[in-house]
Amino acid sequence: MKILVLGSGAREHAIVSALAREDTAHEIVAAPGNAGIAQVATVVHLDPNNAVVVADYALAEDVDLVVIGPEAPLVAGVADGLRTRGVPVFGPSKKAAALEGSKAFAKRIMEEAGVPTGRATRAGTRAEVEAALDSFGAPYVVKADGLAAGKGVLVTEDRAAALAHADHYLQQGTVLLEEFLAGQEVSLFFLSDGSTVLPLSPAQDYKRLLDGDEGPNTGGMGAYSPLPWLPDGFVDEVIDTIAEPTVRQLANEQTPFIGLLYCGLILTEKGIRVIEFNARFGDPETQVVLPRLETPLSGLLLAAATGSLGGIPRPTFSDDxxxxxxxxxxxxxxxxxxxxxxxxxxxxxxxxxxxxxxxxxxxxxxxxxxxxxxxxxxxxxxxxxxxxxxxxxxxxxxxxxxxxxxxxxxxxxxxxxxxx
CATH class of the missing domain: 3.90.600.10 (Phosphoribosylglycinamide synthetase, C-terminal domain)
Structure with a gap:
């Protein structure tokens, strides 16, 4: 296949590398790529957030599959521009990508689908923020409603810091205040074709900058996979109680989710809870999940993009x-x-x-x-x-x-x- 991968980060490098090591040789193009990606794929300079430019290129170059890596092109509707012109694309529509682009939208979908998650309040004013902080108590959890490059979440015992974080993001829109959930965090990816979901291998990432989970939140400072401490049946439980209900709810709302559903989870004393959803491969978890993948990635992505995941076995992974x-x-x-x-x-x-x-x-x-x-x-x-x-x-x-x-x-x- 000729495959176009949109993005320029380590996540996209991991995707390109997984495609490149398959037994079947593919023609892989990345836009805009980086110095490392350029060593294993052809790099072209086009705006990955411009749906018209991407679709024009894909059609002119007979691209068989477009894989959208980052969240920005998804929220910008690049997948819609490709689908309307008949190009197979792995990545959700603009409406479905709101699962990541709007924390409030994600919370509503979870509520409608009966997905277990923490209590949350949406706030649009300083007064509403203060009331919510007092209601939930410390530790305080404040989240930007929109995209924030992995830096929109603050968890703190300091009420003044929580207010300052909220003030910053209130300038851009609403914020979410949530109850604090304690436990081990897990990242679990699901391939989805709008109705069927297939799980990849769980991973755990490290969001804080410094050792011991100190310092500010980042886009992610490391990760590992698999997670030997997970209880038996964990993945199946997440499929039954979180992934499938979420995808069904979106389908019922005429907003099929086609692409990668990232479930950010936490194991609390009361069971598994969703911290957040993302609409694309996570970074840096992708860098430890895909190297262990034994099933050809290209076939999985194309099946998701073309609505044919049903009947495909679960992906297999190395014991490494x-x-x-x-x-x-x-x-x-x-x-x-x-x-x-x-x-x-x-x-x-x-x-x-x-x-x-x-x-x-x-x-x-x-x-x-x-x-x-x-x-x-x-x-x-x-x-x-x-x-x-x-x-x-x-x-x-x-x-x-x-x-x-x-x-x-x-x-x-x-x-x-x-x-x-």
Whole structure:
């Protein structure tokens, strides 16, 4: 197949890499891509958020399947522009992508579908925020209603900080105040063709910047998969109580969800609860889930895009484990320093069991070439092994070989699961 992958991050690099390693050779194109993606796919410079431009390109170049990676093109309706012109696309419509684009919409869908989640109140004024904070009590959970690049959620014991966070996002619209849920968090992806769902392997990510879950929220500083501590029957329970009811509810509202349903879950004392839905592969969880995938990814994505997931067996995964450590620029997440050179990538990739997914990189225009950092989260360094200790050691050995001035990363990714 000729496959166009939209996006420029480590998630898209992981998707491209999974497609490229299949036994069947595909022609893979990425837009706009990055320095790492350019090593395994053709990179074209077009605006992934412009539905007309993307559809024109896909038709002119006889693209068989378009895979939308980030949330912004989904919320912009790029999938709609492709579908109306007959191009198979993996990614939900603009209306269905509101499951991620609007926390309030997601809460309504969960309520209608009977999906277990925490109590929430929508607020549009400072007074409403204050009343909700007092009602729920500490720890306070404040969420931006719209997209916020993974940084719109604040969980804090500090009421003043909660109010400041709400004030910031009230300038853009409404906010959600939610009850605090305690427990282990789980990310579980589902492929959906609008009626059938198929699960991928669970993962856990680390949102806070610093070790010990300290510091500000980020887009994700690391992840691991699988989760050996999950109870038996966990995935089936999520299918029965969360994924299928959600997809059915959207279908009943004439808003079929076609693409990747990301379930952000938490295991509380009262059972599984939904923290949030996303409408695309998660980052950095994709970097540890897809390397373990044994079923060809291209067939799964095309089946979802064409409404033919029914009857397809559940995807299978390697018994290996994977750990990814995100290398971020100095100043991330508030004011990342960009334009700095990255060295040691070949040495890092030479570590056994290691692969590197580029997140925000480009080729330097200087005479000696090289790779430079262009954003906050720069690289996802993935270690695979027969157990968590080996995978983790490989990932951190590779990280130690990479040189980026001011780079920061967590040192405790998967440390707990190794200790246990």
């Amino acid at each position: 484990v994977a750990v990814t450590v995100v290398l971020a620029s100095e100043g991330y997440p508030d004011a990342p320093q960009t334009g700095r050179r990255i060295d040691g990538l070949d040495d890092a990739a030479a570590v056994e069991g290691v692969s590197i997914a580029h997140a925000a990189t480009s080729r330097s225009e200087s005479p000696d070439g090289g790779t430079i950092a262009t954003g906050g989260r720069v690289l996802s360094v993935v270690g695979r092994g027969s157990d968590f200790r080996q995978a983790r050691e490989r990932a951190y050995e590779a990280v130690s070989r990479i040189r980026l001035e001011g780079a920061q990363y967590r040192t405790d990714i998967a440390a707990r699961v190794v200790a246990e």
